[in-house]
Structures are given as C-alpha cells and as structure tokens.
Amino acid sequence: MSMKDAYEKKLQAQLDEWGIEIDKLKAKADKAEAEAQLEYYRQVEELRSMQEESNKKLAELKAASDDAWQDLKAGIDSSWDSLSHAVKSAASRFK
Numbered sequence: 001m002s003m004k005d006a007y008e009k010k011l012q013a014q015l016d017e018w019g020i021e022i023d024k025l026k027a028k029a030d031k032a033e034a035e036a037q038l039e040y041y042r043q044v045e046e047l048r049s050m051q052e053e054s055n056k057k058l059a060e061l062k063a064a065s066d067d068a069w070q071d072l073k074a075g076i077d078s079s080w081d082s083l084s085h086a087v088k089s090a091a092s093r094f095k
Helices: 003-031 034-063 069-093
Strands: none
Touching: 003 034, 003 069, 034 069
C-alpha cells in the first residue's frame, strides 16, 4: 500500500467517525428543549457543512496523481484540524 493510499484510508476512517459523532449530536439536539434546540441544530448544520468540505478535499486527494497528492496534504490537514476541533467543541457544549 502506498503512502497516499494509507493516508486516504486514514482520512476516510476519520470522516466516518466524525459522521457518527455528528449523528449523535443531532440526536441530542432532537431531545433538547426548544431554546437550546435551535442553537444545537445550527451547530450540527455547521459541522455537516465542514464535513462536506472535507469530503470534497478527500475526493480531490483521491483524484490526484501519486506525485501531486503531497501538494494537497497541507490544505487537507488544515481542514481536518478545523473539523476535529469543531466536533470536539460542539460535543462539549452538547453535554
């Protein structure tokens, strides 16, 4: 397995994990009181948007040649860090 393939698999696994976490947050939002529910839904939508952007970046990576993928790595890592922080932050606010 090439380094690119391993990196893609790692990113996909992390996206899948975040998707599950976002689904859990959505379920908590569904059970929240009306006042909190709107804010929770806004946060879930923001996370979904960030997740979609990360999915697009992963698709770009998959389409990149073995030589060019390293050029995309810095942008992808930044996107992943942002989404990771946002998911953790939202999870702490939903408790």
